[in-house]
Amino acid sequence: MNSTPADEHKFLELVNENRNKILRVCRVYAWNSADQDDLYQEILFQIWRALPGLKEEAYANTWLYRIAINTAISFVRKRASRSDHVVHFEPADLTRAIESRQTTEESTDDRIADLYTAIYNLDPLEKALVTLFLEDLTYEQMAEATGINANNVGVMLHRAKKKLSRLMKEEAPK
């Protein structure tokens, strides 16, 4: 894409308005902060590439989720296949990493932690639908973002929510 200042402005505006949505999608699909950063960059790159295809601003919301979730699903499948993901531990870092697993801090919000842990356990489609549901999209918007028929969205989301609720109960402190 040969960008013009207008394209750049449009892109930055879109990203600034939707940063939190993108970050939440990243947190659903990437396990740790390094992967979340990588996925965030990848989603921005895909938005950048696809921006000329966004004809109607009114659909920007579902369009953006579509790109974010698609990129995330693909990222999860391929995330480790690039050489720039190699982490070279120095012996001291390695020792620190090993020791630190004994002393991990408690999450500031256990309920959010339980919710993410439960979402991690869903399959990719359920995960996408639950994310869109939590983002407050309607069934029609979810259907548009995922390409799944609106009736099926209802059925699948109902099943995914039941599963999520069961998993959250399992995760909650006894």
Next chain:
Amino acid sequence: MNDDELKKLWQQQPLRNPDVSPAQLISALQNKTTRLRRDLRARDVRELVACAFVIIVFGYFFFNERAPIARLGWLIVVGSSIFIAWKLVHARRTTPPAPPGATIVEALRAELNSVRTQSRLLESVLWWYLLPPGIGLLVATWGMRINLHAKIPCTLVFIATYAFVYWLNQWARSKQLLPLEAQLESLLHSAETGEPLDEAHVANLRPIVLSLTAANQVKPAEFKVAFWQLAIYGEIGFIGLWFVLMCVLTASDLNRLAHQTAEHSAFLDFVSRIFSWQHLVWIGPFFLAGLLYSWLLQRMTGQAVGISTLGVHLHEGQNLILWDEIKEVRSLRILNIRSLWLIRESGEKTIMPWTSLERSCDLKAAVEGFAPANHPLRKYLSLLRRT
């Protein structure tokens, strides 16, 4: 917690903001776009160069060959190489990835299409990849005016190599592509009908459940296969390639000169010509090419094994075997290299490079630090070199 409470909790969660200025962001994206274009161009150039190399080498044989049947053989090799290159490019172009704005279903369909095409290519590899140049090589070998003692070993080497390549392709298809195809089919079926996913495929798709507090500890300590381990076999391969090439060149020269000497002296003459100084001088470049190939292979394979609190990460991180899933570990020795079979309760076996990995001390420390006490993998730490 009801739906509204869940949504509120979700939307009000604290998020870490990436620390990038707009100018840095635009510049990074422009660079990435340029890199992507350059990579695609480089891939096309690589394919053209590989095709040109084959045409030049076998074209040389064709023009220097006197025996008409052997010439026909070299012509078949050149023709089939062009056909193979076309087939690969055609397969890639007919299965493009979904555009960035595609829906999940469209993206899944595009990916399934691509995986199916690759799977079919591997399934029929005998007919389009192995047989056409194989027939050409055999026709050329048997058409050359060399004695039977040279023809028979050449034929056996070709057949053995081709059988191995065929087996390797079918193994890759059954281990990698068919499970992926089944997963994608199951996902797509679920998306199109609303039915739940097939449980057999869900297990492989479901990510490992982690507590968020542990998530930042999951990045594994990663290890590449040591360069010298790759170089040993890379060098054997490249020097072998030199030898085969020199055999073919010598046979072609002898054929051109149409020697009429007795069989015994013809054989000695053949051997002395293979090891003539004009041929030996090429060992150096082939040796360097072997080193370059090993270096590239090491760069391309990236991390072979990762060790983390969760377990062992294999296939560049795409296959994670949890510590608890590993019920038994067995050693496998091939020449000087020891690999390990990680065996799950179901009997499923996965091979893991072991003594060939670099940084043995760090590997040892990672396993000692991350693997549970009394884990069967610990028994094999003693095999690692002290480096």
